[in-house]
Amino acid sequence: MKIIGIEHIGIATESIEKIAPFWKKVLKLNHIHRETIEKMGVITDIYDTGRGKVELLEQTGQESSIAKFLKKKGPGIHHICLEVENIEEAISELKQADIQLINDVPLKGAEENRVVFIHPKSTGGVLVELVQKPK
Amino acid sequence: MKIIGIEHIGIATESIEKIAPFWKKVLKLNHIHRETIEKMGVITDIYDTGRGKVELLEQTGQESSIAKFLKKKGPGIHHICLEVENIEEAISELKQADIQLINDVPLKGAEENRVVFIHPKSTGGVLVELVQKPK
Numbered sequence: 089m090k091i092i093g094i095e096h097i098g099i100a101t102e103s104i105e106k107i108a109p110f111w112k113k114v115l116k117l118n119h120i121h122r123e124t125i126e127k128m129g130v131i132t133d134i135y136d137t138g139r140g141k142v143e144l145l146e147q148t149g150q151e152s153s154i155a156k157f158l159k160k161k162g163p164g165i166h167h168i169c170l171e172v173e174n175i176e177e178a179i180s181e182l183k184q185a186d187i188q189l190i191n192d193v194p195l196k197g198a199e200e201n202r203v204v205f206i207h208p209k210s211t212g213g214v215l216v217e218l219v220q221k222p223k
Numbered sequence: 224m225k226i227i228g229i230e231h232i233g234i235a236t237e238s239i240e241k242i243a244p245f246w247k248k249v250l251k252l253n254h255i256h257r258e259t260i261e262k263m264g265v266i267t268d269i270y271d272t273g274r275g276k277v278e279l280l281e282q283t284g285q286e287s288s289i290a291k292f293l294k295k296k297g298p299g300i301h302h303i304c305l306e307v308e309n310i311e312e313a314i315s316e317l318k319q320a321d322i323q324l325i326n327d328v329p330l331k332g333a334e335e336n337r338v339v340f341i342h343p344k345s346t347g348g349v350l351v352e353l354v355q356k357p358k
Contacts, residue, residue: 091273093274100348107346114316114320138228139228139229140228161296163348165300165349168300187249212245214300
C-alpha cells in the first residue's frame with residue numbers, strides 16, 4: 089500500500105470546551121472544522137498544524153469508543169490516522185498480512201473520508217486509522 | 224509562536240523488535256534513523272510516513288519516562304511532537320500563558336534537535352513535545 093503521510097492525531101477528551109483553548113489560543117493552531125458523527129457517537133473539533141491535523145474527540149453518548157477509552161486510559165492521544173492512496177488496496181494487503189481490523193469495509197469518517205481502523209493488538213498498542221480522502 | 228507542523232508521533236513499546244515489522248513491513252514506511260539517547264534512557268527507531276515521522280521508543284533502563292508510561296498506561300502512543308520555528312520564543316510564550324513545562328531550558332533530542340516537553344496537565348492529557356530543528 090502507498091501511505092501519503094500523517095493525516096491527523098485523535099485526542100480523546102471529556103470536554104472539548106475545556107481543552108480547546110490550549111490548541112487554539114496557546115499553540116495558535118487554525119480551527120478548520122467541527123462535526124458531530126452520529127454513527128460513531130463523537131463530536132470532532134479539528135485544527136490544522138500546517139502538516140497534519142489535531143482532532144479533539146468528545147463522546148455524544150455512553151456507547152462510543154471514546155467513552156470506553158476514557159474509562160480505560162484516561163484523556164489523551166486516542167489514535168493516529170495515516171492517509172493512504174487507495175483504501176481497498178490497503179484493506180486487502182492488511183488482511184493478507186493477518187492484521188486484525190476493526191472494520192473491513194470502509195466507514196464514513198469526518199469530512200466525507202473513507203476510513204478503516206486497525207486493532208491495537210496488531211500494531212503494538214496503537215489504534216491506527218487509515219483514510220482515503222474524497223477526490 | 225509559529226508551529227510548522229507535526230514532526231513525529233512517539234510510540235512507547237516494550238520491544239522495538241516486536242512491533243517494528245508492522246510499521247516497516249506491513250505499512251512499508253521508510254526506516255530513516257536509529258539512535259540511543261543515553262540521557263533520556265531511550266532507544267528511538269524512526270520511520271518516515273511522507274508527512275511526519277513515527278518514532279518507536281524503547282527504554283534502555285528502568286529509570287526512563289518510557290518505563291513509567293508503560294507501567295501506567297501500557298504500550299501505545301506516548302507523545303506528539305510539533306515543529307516550531309523558534310523554541311525560545313515558544314517557551315517564553317508558554318510560560319506567559321502559565322502552561323506547565325517539564326523542562327524550561329531546551330533539551331537535546333534525537334537528530335541534534337532542541338526540544339521542550341509540555342506537561343499533560345496543561346494540554347488535556349497529552350504529552351506534547353516542541354522541537355526546533357538545527358539549521
